[in-house]
Amino acid sequence: MSTLTRPERAKPNILITGTPGTGKSTTSADIAEALGFAHLNVGDIVKSEKCYESRDEEFDAYMLDDDKLIDEMEPMVADGGCVVDFHSCEMFPERWFDLVLVLRASTEVLFDRLTERNYSEKKREENMTAEIMQVVAEEARESYAEEIVHEVQSNTVEDMEANVERVKQWAEAWKANNP
Numbered sequence: 001m002s003t004l005t006r007p008e009r010a011k012p013n014i015l016i017t018g019t020p021g022t023g024k025s026t027t028s029a030d031i032a033e034a035l036g037f038a039h040l041n042v043g044d045i046v047k048s049e050k051c052y053e054s055r056d057e058e059f060d061a062y063m064l065d066d067d068k069l070i071d072e073m074e075p076m077v078a079d080g081g082c083v084v085d086f087h088s089c090e091m092f093p094e095r096w097f098d099l100v101l102v103l104r105a106s107t108e109v110l111f112d113r114l115t116e117r118n119y120s121e122k123k124r125e126e127n128m129t130a131e132i133m134q135v136v137a138e139e140a141r142e143s144y145a146e147e148i149v150h151e152v153q154s155n156t157v158e159d160m161e162a163n164v165e166r167v168k169q170w171a172e173a174w175k176a177n178n179p
């Protein structure tokens with residue numbers, strides 16, 4: 001049990017995390033629209049605000065400058081009302097989030113989505129292995145209080161609709177408990 005006291009905010013912040021291709025951007029956009037929240041795509045912020053130290057060409061990935069990223073994002077999340085979407089979650093301050101949703105996808109589904117995305121075979125294999133090994137789910141469980149971390153399937157459109165509905169209901173309950 002965590003003893004963390006989260007700051008009082010008028011609205012909650014929600015983190016949507018998972019392996020690339022599990023549906024974070026699509027699900028986050030739907031949740032943000034349903035709740036009238038801001039969708040913060042962290043990958044976009046990393047690029048636009050240059051929150052990286054270098055770029056790994058081999059893996060087509062950025063080596064993050066965590067401190068710069070946190071400084072950039074702090075004012076954005078301060079008042080709540082944000083759906084933050086990123087494939088990693090351990091670098092964010094724990095106090096930022098009231099709910100952490102970890103999206104999961106089956107190997108077959110992820111293979112098709114990453115192939116569709118024209119990922120190199122190497123990058124596709126790396127991400128599929130990470131999903132099978134539950135890397136992001138583990139990271140979320142190690143970084144946040146267990147009662148706020150929820151792992152959900154994101155294989156089908158029905159899954160996605162159910163996940164959006166679930167977060168909507170959670171946000172209503174949050175509001176009722178934080179008048």
Ligand SMILES: Nc1ncnc2c1ncn2[C@@H]1O[C@H](COP(=O)(O)OP(=O)(O)O)[C@@H](O)[C@H]1O
Nearest residue numbers: 020021022023024025026113154155156157160
């Ligand atoms: N639950 C789902 N059911 C069906 N298709 C999905 C689902 N989630 C995502 N997709 C599709 O899979 C692809 C990758 O989704 P995206 O949201 O970009 O993933 P991520 O942001 O995690 O990389 C997109 O084409 C999206 O439309």
